[in-house]
Amino acid sequence: MATPASPMRSVDRAFDVLSVLEDARHPLRLSEIARRSELHVATAQRILNVLVDRGYAVKEEPGYVAGPASVATAHAFLVNNRLSQVALPVLQELAATTGMTSTLYVRVGLTRVPIARVEGLNPLRYQLPIGEKLPLHLGAGKSLAAWLPEEERDAYVDSVTPFTRISGERVSADDLRDELRRAKEDGHAVSLSERVLDVTAVSAAIHRGEQVLGALSVAAPSSDLPTADHPRVVTEVRRAAGAIAARCP
Structure with missing residues (x-):
């Protein structure tokens, strides 16, 4: 039986996926995100679902892109x-x-x-x-x-x-x-x-x-x-x- 990922490892993986979206210059398909983040497709999908729910990713017809919540985070950084x-x-x-x-x-x-x-x-x-x-x-x-x-x-x-x-x-x-x-x-x-x-x-x-x-x-x-x-x-x-x-x- 597989050992569940630790909470910190899950956070690391989420940031890996977010970094892939930040670096992309066009929408990416799930398989490409999984490849670039070196994750199993199912793991990448679960992370993307959370990022979409939180506004850090958006699913478009061609694929996934970084979401508007990233802009709000950047604004908070610049203000503070x-x-x-x-x-x-x-x-x-x-x-x-x-x-x-x-x-x-x-x-x-x-x-x-x-x-x-x-x-x-x-x-x-x-x-x-x-x-x-x-x-x-x-x-x-x-x-x-x-x-x-x-x-x-x-x-x-x-x-x-x-x-x-x-x-x-x-x-x-x-x-x-x-x-x-x-x-x-x-x-x-x-x-x-x-x-x-x-x-x-x-x-x-x-x-x-x-x-x-x-x-x-x-x-x-x-x-x-x-x-x-x-x-x-x-x-x-x-x-x-x-x-x-x-x-x-």
Whole structure:
């Protein structure tokens, strides 16, 4: 006779299914959700039934999608999160000073999620929705990945390399480790056409000692940020990251 799953294991499985729905870009059929969450189809179905009842999933004709209750949860986070409250005036000042779009990120597992943004003088050509999961090995994510514990950082680097940036640049494990080491030592990272072509980003971790609260980034079309201006923008971003860290409890 099978041993019933423990309550905590059931919670873990529910979050596994919810994570699959969060990452999906189109409705998913039950069999695909079960495969991606590594669950038996019957188990996935039971979990989905609960998520649908609670509003965290919706069943549509093509399959299942994340539900509106997730939006309410995200709103509660943004309203109550001290970091985003403290950061907003700093983001506004940074956007005005640099003319670039400023964004606040937090780490969620091995991804980064934007939780606040202020547009610059020339808004970026692409959409970057608040709450979208983005990689740690590209762009501003490097300022967060640089502060991962060494063992976790090495495992992450091994899992994502080698890869090719949108610019066509091939990145090996040694290349990425060197970049993350420099990002931590220098207190910032500069990204050129890494995730989006012809976009330059400058980022810095928001930290107190080894405690990382998030990362601050500014981004603009590369034509608006010549190499000669990088030092000035780096100084502004690091100053802003330090100001946010100092104001957080």
